[in-house]
Amino acid sequence: MPRKHSPDEGDELLARLGSLTAQARRRAELQRTQVELAIALQRGMLPRDLPAAPGLHLAVRYAPANLGLNVGGDWYDAFALPDGRIGLSIGDVQGHNIEAAAFMGQVRAGLRALASVTGEPGELLARTNDLLVSLGSELFATCTFLRLDPATGVLESARAGHIPFVWATADGKSGVVDDRGGPPLGIQQGVEYPVTRHRLATGGVFVLVTDGVVEGPLLDIEDGLDQVVRLAGIAAVARLETNALAAAVIKGAENVGHDDDAAVLVVGLDSLRAPD
Template identity: 60%
Template sequence: MTRRRPPRSSSADDLLATLGRLTAQAREGAELQRARVDLAVALQRDMLPATLPALPGLQTGARYMPARHGLDIGGDWYDGFRMPDGSLGFSIGDVQGHDVEAAAFMGQIRIGLRAVATASTDPGEVLSRANDLLVSVARELFATCTFLRFDPSAWVLESARAGHVPSVWATADGGCGAVQDEGGLPLGIQPGEGYPVTRRRLTQPGSFVLLTDGLIEGPTVPIEVGLARVTRLVGAGTLAGAGADELAGEVMKAAEFTDHTDDAAVLVLRHGGPPADGTG
């Protein structure tokens, strides 16, 4: 005797139809989010410099990595370029927010910093003018940033920072530490903000490393702990004689210890000591 399956109730049919509709909407939403992430990644990578400037006795290297989960593509950047007086300008920063808009805003800041640096080579003034420019466009976004100038004639680094995380230094004799310079507010918050400049003369071979907070901070990792870890990595790599590109790769691995919930960038300047004759 053949048993017949009892007819489905209309409520069951309605439930299945609702589940099908919700599944389709979820799939569409996931595909839209994936498209937004892919667009943000493309914007991010296209806006980062293809090459970085270098000079005899100065190597440069950098890395960028999106967030591990692919949903927090943001506005981390690094940049390097020649300035009108023959010095080199470097910047690294992090735009508030994680979206296509943040990635696009990052590109505007990079262009703005380069434009301002054609009129002034002082890092503090570069940040101050860029800040006023960003405030004037009223985008309701802000960015932290460190701007660094390398003077090859005096073998000097000049730096200023706008609410950004500290940089890290190391010397070939094993010394290392984090740079706790005074800074100003992030860019884009308050007009007329000033940014103190710190001057360092490079007297021996070593490394100077700029980074973003995705490398040193996470849900369970305080910024002090992450910064100490990166400082040890930079110190060990410099002592071992790692080049700029190799050292950038090693430092980027520190993001694994923060659970990589944010995108991250690192910029490494690997320098020799000043020329024997005192000239750049």
């Protein structure tokens, strides 16, 4: 015979369900607050203004991940160096939480501060790496730093475990930069970062991205970079604005198959003088 439940048992069950529902709501509210805090932290650390120079066109796009607590530490930056050249960086902190976003701020601030001492990309990454190692954090970051002379298009770059960037010229040529990088920042003291020299021709573009744009379960990194190469090549030949190219590249992040931070930095020049 089925057991009959008393009214008191029913009230107790409803009370327990109400308590569990309230706990779930509190956890959801806490999670939402943490995500909002991390996103606000990320956005607050990104530059509000980009440097200007005759013929120089910079465009950026940034899409934070906001699925659960999957908030990372991607960043881009662009600022004037003491010698009049332009410093450009893009990077990605390991991890997807508020700590990663905070560590991103340390890396970006360290790069800017040390750039007042040296703008040479390899030395700058080496000094930043040693600084981060000395902080004793368990996190690390990948990064590319460029030093650009907008008057001549001469550009020097160094990479710390980051994705190589893409180039395209107005005559229809495009590809992925073939250079030698070093390990990510914050892992090992005393690392050297090779410097590669490039020249951005009139009408050409360089496109820097984080892995959330080009790599995921549905897209391997080679195909993702090929997609950016195609977009950059079309944009350079058609003389599209850098903002249009940046928007098209960030749109490609929808094809990677996961929700992750995604950052894009596009550099273009439309007038040059002969280098000294």
